[in-house]
Amino acid sequence: MRRTRTFAVTAWVAxxxxxxxxxxxxxxxxxxxxxxxxxxxxxxRVSLLPGTDLVELRYQPxxxxxxxxxxxxxxxxDHPDRSCENVILRGADGPRQEKPxxxxxxxLRAVAAELEGRLLLDAEPGWNPLVASLxxxxxxxxxxxxxxxxxxGLLLRAASRDAPxxxxxxxxxxxxxxxxxxxxxxxxxxxxxxxxxxxDYGFVRAGxxxxxxxxGSMEPGGPQLTLVAxxxxxxxxxxxxRRGVHLEDEQRLTV
Amino acid sequence: xxxxxxxxxxxxxxxxxxTELADRVGITVANLSILKTGKARAVRLAxxxxxxxxxxxxxxxxxxxxxxxxxxxxxx
Numbered sequence: 001m002r003r004t005r006t007f008a009v010t011a012w013v014a015x016x017x018x019x020x021x022x023x024x025x026x027x028x029x030x031x032x033x034x035x036x037x038x039x040x041x042x043x044x045r046v047s048l049l050p051g052t053d054l055v056e057l058r059y060q061p062x063x064x065x066x067x068x069x070x071x072x073x074x075x076x077x078d079h080p081d082r083s084c085e086n087v088i089l090r091g092a093d094g095p096r097q098e099k100p101x102x103x104x105x106x107x108l109r110a111v112a113a114e115l116e117g118r119l120l121l122d123a124e125p126g127w128n129p130l131v132a133s134l135x136x137x138x139x140x141x142x143x144x145x146x147x148x149x150x151x152x153g154l155l156l157r158a159a160s161r162d163a164p165x166x167x168x169x170x171x172x173x174x175x176x177x178x179x180x181x182x183x184x185x186x187x188x189x190x191x192x193x194x195x196x197x198x199x200d201y202g203f204v205r206a207g208x209x210x211x212x213x214x215x216g217s218m219e220p221g222g223p224q225l226t227l228v229a230x231x232x233x234x235x236x237x238x239x240x241x242r243r244g245v246h247l248e249d250e251q252r253l254t255v
Numbered sequence: 256x257x258x259x260x261x262x263x264x265x266x267x268x269x270x271x272x273x274t275e276l277a278d279r280v281g282i283t284v285a286n287l288s289i290l291k292t293g294k295a296r297a298v299r300l301a302x303x304x305x306x307x308x309x310x311x312x313x314x315x316x317x318x319x320x321x322x323x324x325x326x327x328x329x330x331x
Contacts, residue, residue, distance in 0.1 A: 249296075250296055250297070253289060253294060253295050253296040253297070254295065254296060254297040254298070254299065255282065255286050255287070255289055255290040255295045255297070255298050255299065255302050
């Protein structure tokens with residue numbers, strides 16, 4: 001009984017999350033369409049409860065950006081080296097000093113730094129293929145997540161009503177697995193035609209000041225193996241549940 | 256399956272209803288119905304024992320092997 005109630009509550013949570021995700025996708029699609037058609041500015045912050053900031057949706061098109069730097073082997077206090085980051089890993093006893101230098105610990109020291117983040121983009125209202133691509137892929141990704149959450153909700157609802165070993169549960173597990181693997185394989189292919197490189201965007205930087213940002217791969221990456229593995233696991237779980245359905249049938253038809 | 260269930264014949268002979276038998280052997284009517292209609296995949300010896308005790312019959316009176324290609328027999 002407790003298990004059934006837990007399934008039912010979790011099912012409603014998953015279904016509510018699915019509706020919320022689909023709603024977020026619809027709002028982002030609407031703001032994208034408004035901006036791309038030139039009807040108005042891109043709205044990167046949408047309040048779903050007007051007049052309050054209780055339920056707020058933030059989305060701004062972006063692309064992966066990286067910064068990498070060497071760490072100086074020592075800090076010259078009089079003439080800091082501009083070609084590397086003047087930081088050292090300090091130990092419990094503090095930095096070693098050999099004037100005019102600050103030296104790192106002998107046994108452990110930082111050699112390089114790598115930072116990853118997003119380059120937020122803004123555009124004037126009107127058609128822009130890259131902005132359209134970024135909006136479309138975001139909305140598509142959200143719809144896939146909403147679909148998966150809906151499947152999970154329906155699966156749990158079915159499990160809460162009957163025994164968990166039913167054909168419906170098996171079917172939903174398979175649909176979720178195939179969707180996850182399919183999306184992870186399809187996404188890089190779509191980025192082939194929708195990435196900044198596909199629209200001939202590059203990165204030009206002048207001077208040697210700043211953080212030394214570089215656009216992350218201008219080409220799409222491959223599928224995320226972790227998610228593909230999760231999809232495969234769901235398919236495997238579907239097989240296990242199919243065996244469970246068979247055993248449940250045997251049990252039910254044994255008098 | 257080549258096993259025919261003759262429970263309905265025995266019940267008719269004993270002038271007993273399925274519900275009455277279900278009450279006596281402590282099995283639900285739904286489960287006995289599965290057995291009677293031949294949908295059951297397996298029968299527990301305990302069930303067979305209880306039914307035979309209440310109907311005063313032998314297991315062979317309830318279960319009859321019929322060849323699959325016997326005339327008039329359709330496979331399920």
